[in-house]
Amino acid sequence: MRIGEVASAAGVSTRALRYYEQQQLIASSRSTGGQRLYTPDTVERVRWIQLLYAAGLSSRTIVEFLPCVHTGIAGLEMIARLRAERDRLDDHMRDLAATRARLDSVLAAAEFGATRPAGEAAGV
Amino acid sequence: MRIGEVASAAGVSTRALRYYEQQQLIASSRSTGGQRLYTPDTVERVRWIQLLYAAGLSSRTIVEFLPCVHTGIAGLEMIARLRAERDRLDDHMRDLAATRARLDSVLAAAEFGATRPAGEAAGV
DNA sequence: CTTGCCTTTGACGTTAACGTCAACTTTTAC
DNA sequence: GTAAAAGTTGACGTTAACGTCAAAGGCAAG
Structure with a gap:
């Protein structure tokens, strides 16, 4: 998926997604032309991020929690x-x-x- | 009461109290020397302010609500x-x-x- | 009357999570 | 093949609620 798709699917701006990547909250591969490509589960991940933000966690804390959130480990x-x-x-x-x-x-x-x-x- | 007393009684900084005054959230009279003097009920008022801040209200909203909060009108x-x-x-x-x-x-x-x-x- | 703590105004600094250009390059649709 | 739509990096702007000096004046105690 490209950035716009993920953004509208998750209900956030593309700016937010680039910011999340910068904060190591999400990752992306690149097309040959240099555009970001996301796997579909990124949408869920972004929803988690929003939840945790709303719960008052900082991005620094969230970046620590996310792996555990997904793996349960x-x-x-x-x-x-x-x-x-x-x-x-x-x-x-x-x-x-x-x-x-x-x-x-x-x-x-x-x-x-x-x-x-x-x-x-x-x-x- | 002077600003330091109110601050420690309400559990906020003196800076916060001056800021609240600037935002019209609280009021004060002045001593002859120009120092702020507060009535004791200011402490309760400040506690309300903290509660409403923590509930996510902006100071602009709080300043609208406070009179009503005290008078019930x-x-x-x-x-x-x-x-x-x-x-x-x-x-x-x-x-x-x-x-x-x-x-x-x-x-x-x-x-x-x-x-x-x-x-x-x-x-x- | 001086020592020492409290207070005053003024003003710049901080932090987080993006918003918002700007100037380009990629993709897509026809 | 050519617009139009979508994406890229870079960088400055925004907002709220104070934090943090700095320089100076007020105030109770001895």
Whole structure:
């Protein structure tokens, strides 16, 4: 596949794909004319990259994880790193849930206020 | 309170507080000598700011939300914006949960591999 | 009144993940 | 065979939320 195909299949820009290659996140062969050629599984790989980015991992971390993600093989240290990242994700999700709850109670108060006509507050 | 007190009480840098003021997120009065003075509730406000930042809101959005967060009063449009942000948060949390699950299954495979001695794979 | 810590403004530095030209070369479609 | 579409490298631009000096003034203690 050429770069445009992969880009639209994975929902990213071609610029992003070149950037990923520069960061060693993906690889490509070249056509005789020098154009990048990708294997189809690159699309899945790019989707993984997007997921991990969205989860707050840096490209440096992702480049360490990707081989393990595909092979399921990891040394003890890598397993520890994976656990650490998973736990960080858990913490972050807890924080988000708490924030969401607080936001929701603000919303509830605001909605309540909005359903009352203007002078109804002082025990009318 | 002076800036250093607020900073350590809220767990942020003094630089951050000056930045927040510049972004209209917080306000301060001044001493005769020109130093910033804050009311104690600024600490809570800063904690809110941190929460919302961590939830992915921009300072521009936060500056819109904060009055409503404190008063519980919001117009219909503001309520819609609050709902939209809450829903975005929900989506994000769903994505994170999915990513976490995938990461976890990778981890399970890696842990399984790590508990097996080196030649045990091929049906020994 | 001086020592030493805190604060002020101003301004440049940082980092990540791309966006966006520019000037060309390859491929593709007709 | 010739446009038009797609791709290439190179390099500067962008954005957010601060970090990090620098030079100078404020403030409580002894």
